[in-house]
Amino acid sequence: MWVARRFLSVVVQRGRYGLFHRPQHGCLPELDLRYLQCTCCWRSRVPVANFETLNATLSSTNEPCQDDAAKPLDACYSPEQRHTILQLLNNATPSELASVKLLRGRKSVNLVEYRTKNGPFKTLESVVNVPLLKHKSAVVVFNSILNPVKKEKKVRIQLAKFIRPEIDRTWLEDANSIVSIVCGTNKIAWAHVDRGMTVLDWQQLDCPNFLRGTYMASSYLNDISAVVSVLPSADFYIVEKSSISIQNTSLFHIMAHMRAVEAMLFALLEPKISPDLNIPPRVLNMMRIAVGRHFGLMVGECRTSGAQTLRQLMSESVTQKLPRVNFTREMLIKYRNSFQMGSREEGDELCDSLLQAVAFYELLSESAS
Numbered sequence: 261m262w263v264a265r266r267f268l269s270v271v272v273q274r275g276r277y278g279l280f281h282r283p284q285h286g287c288l289p290e291l292d293l294r295y296l297q298c299t300c301c302w303r304s305r306v307p308v309a310n311f312e313t314l315n316a317t318l319s320s321t322n323e324p325c326q327d328d329a330a331k332p333l334d335a336c337y338s339p340e341q342r343h344t345i346l347q348l349l350n351n352a353t354p355s356e357l358a359s360v361k362l363l364r365g366r367k368s369v370n371l372v373e374y375r376t377k378n379g380p381f382k383t384l385e386s387v388v389n390v391p392l393l394k395h396k397s398a399v400v401v402f403n404s405i406l407n408p409v410k411k412e413k414k415v416r417i418q419l420a421k422f423i424r425p426e427i428d429r430t431w432l433e434d435a436n437s438i439v440s441i442v443c444g445t446n447k448i449a450w451a452h453v454d455r456g457m458t459v460l461d462w463q464q465l466d467c468p469n470f471l472r473g474t475y476m477a478s479s480y481l482n483d484i485s486a487v488v489s490v491l492p493s494a495d496f497y498i499v500e501k502s503s504i505s506i507q508n509t510s511l512f513h514i515m516a517h518m519r520a521v522e523a524m525l526f527a528l529l530e531p532k533i534s535p536d537l538n539i540p541p542r543v544l545n546m547m548r549i550a551v552g553r554h555f556g557l558m559v560g561e562c563r564t565s566g567a568q569t570l571r572q573l574m575s576e577s578v579t580q581k582l583p584r585v586n587f588t589r590e591m592l593i594k595y596r597n598s599f600q601m602g603s604r605e606e607g608d609e610l611c612d613s614l615l616q617a618v619a620f621y622e623l624l625s626e627s628a629s
Contacts, residue, residue, distance in 0.1 A: 333384040333398060337406075342384055345402050349387065350380040354572070361404035365568070367392050419623040422550035424501070431540040432624055435495035440546075440617035442500045442609045443521045445514065446470050448484070449609035452492045453617040458586040461492050462595075464610050471517055480520055488528045497529050500616055501545040503563070546616055554619040565608060566615045567599040573618070574599075585618055 334342060348360075349371065357368040370391045381387055387398050419429070437454040439461075449464035465487050469479035491497070499522055504515045522545075530543045552563035574592060577583040599611060 333388070333395070333402070336399070337384065337402065341402075341406055345384060345405050346381050348405050350375060359408075360401055361409070362397055362400050367397075419550075419620070419626075422547040422623075424545040425541060427540050427544065429624070432496070437494045438496045438498055438617060438620060439491055439494040440498045440500075440613045440620065441491075441525065442613040442616060443518065443525075444607060444609040445517065447607060447609055448487045448521070449607070449613040450487075450491060451614040451617045452494060453585075453614070453621070455621070456586070457584065457618070457621060459588065459591060459614065462591055462610070462614060464607070464613075465490070470521075471513070475516065475520060477520075480524060484521060484524045484528065488525070491529075495542070497525075497543045498546050498616060498620055499525050499543060500551075500612065501547050503548045503561075546620060548612075550623070551612070551616050551619040554623060555615060566611050567608075570611045570614065571599050573614075585614075 337345070348356075352360075354368050354372055357363045357371060358365075360368075363371065367390075371387075371393070374390045375381060378389075384398070384402065387393055387401075388395055393401070419432075423432075435455065437452060437460065440451045440453065442449050446468070447464050447466050447470075450461070451459060452461035453459055465483075467483035467487070469476070469483050472479065501522070502515070502518045504511050504518065506512075506515065508515075526543050530541060548563065549558070549561075552558045555566060555569050557564045557566055557569070573583070573585045574587060574596070577585055577587045578592065595610075
C-alpha cells in the first residue's frame with residue numbers, strides 16, 4: 261500500500277512539469293528568433309528559433325513566403341531581374357533553353373511553340389500558361405536563369421581511346437568519308453557521311469536469319485553479304501563495338517551474335533590484311549559507350565535512346581544556316597516521322613548509325629584542336 265501511494269505521488273509531481281502539462285505563462289525562457297530560407301521561392305525567410313540563416317545573401321526580404329496563388333510572380337523579382345528572365349525566354353534557342361534547369365525535353369519545346377504562336381512573353385506570370393510550366397516550376401526556371409549553375413569543364417574524350425585497332429590520327433584526318441555501321445538483333449543499318457557532315461546515304465536492311473536456330477554460319481553469311489554488297493565505298497568503315505559485358509550471362513547469346521556479325525563484317529569489308537604498316541586498315545571498331553558519352557545519353561553504365569537527339573539534328577538542318585549535320589531533302593521527308601516518341605518503325609539501329617558517324621567526326625576535330 262505504501263509503495264502504491266509513493267508511486268502515485270511521484271506521477272502527480274512529474275505531471276505538473278511533464279510533457280502533457282501546459283506550463284504557466286512565463287515559465288519558458290524567451291527564444292531568439294532567427295530565419296531559414298524558404299524552400300518555395302528561396303527569396304523569403306521563415307522565422308525559426310535557435311538556427312542560423314542559411315545562405316542569407318540570397319534573401320532580399322524578411323516577409324514569409326505567401327501562398328502561390330496570392331503572390332504574382334512579377335512581384336517576386338525586381339525590374340532588372342524580370343528583364344533578364346524575359347530576355348532569355350523570348351530569344352534563346354531550344355538548345356540554349358535546355359541548359360536551364362527544368363527546361364530540358366518537352367518543356368523547352370512547349371515554351372518555343374507557345375511564344376511562336378502567341379508572341380514574346382511580356383510578364384513572368386504569362387509563362388505559367390505554357391504547358392508543363394506551373395508556378396513552382398516557373399520559379400525554379402527563373403531562379404536558374406538569374407543564378408546559373410557553373411558547370412564543370414567537360415572532360416575531352418580522346419577519339420584514339422575508343423577506336424580499335426590503333427591507328428595514326430593523321431590517317432583519320434585525311435578521310436573524305438566514312439560508313440558507320442550498327443548491327444542489331446534482326447537488321448544492320450549504316451550511314452555514309454562525308455567530311456562536311458553531309459549525309460550521303462542512310463538506310464538499313466533486315467536480316468531474317470539473325471538469332472535463328474544455332475547461329476548457322478552460312479545463314480549469317482547470306483544476310484551479311486547482302487548488306488556488304490550494297491554498302492557505299494568510303495575511306496573507312498566504322499563498326500559499332502557493343503558494350504555488353506561478358507559478366508552478364510543473361511545476355512550471353514546476344515553478345516555471341518554481335519561478335520559473329522562483327523567478325524564477318526571485318527572479314528568481308530577487308531579481306532586482305534596488308535603487312536605494310538604505311539597502309540591503314542579500312543575497318544575500325546568504335547566503342548558504343550563513347551558515342552553515348554559524347555551525346556550525353558549515358559545513365560550510369562547504360563545508354564538511353566538517341567531518338568530525341570536525332571530529331572533535333574534533323575530540325576536544325578532546316579532551321580539553322582550552319583547546322584550540325586546536313587540532310588538531303590529526300591532523307592528528311594523519308595525519315596521525318598520515323599523517330600517520334602514510342603515509334604519503332606525504323607528502330608534504334610538507324611538512329612545509332614548516324615550518331616556514331618557524327619561522334620566520330622566531332623571527336624576527331626576535338627582531338628585535333
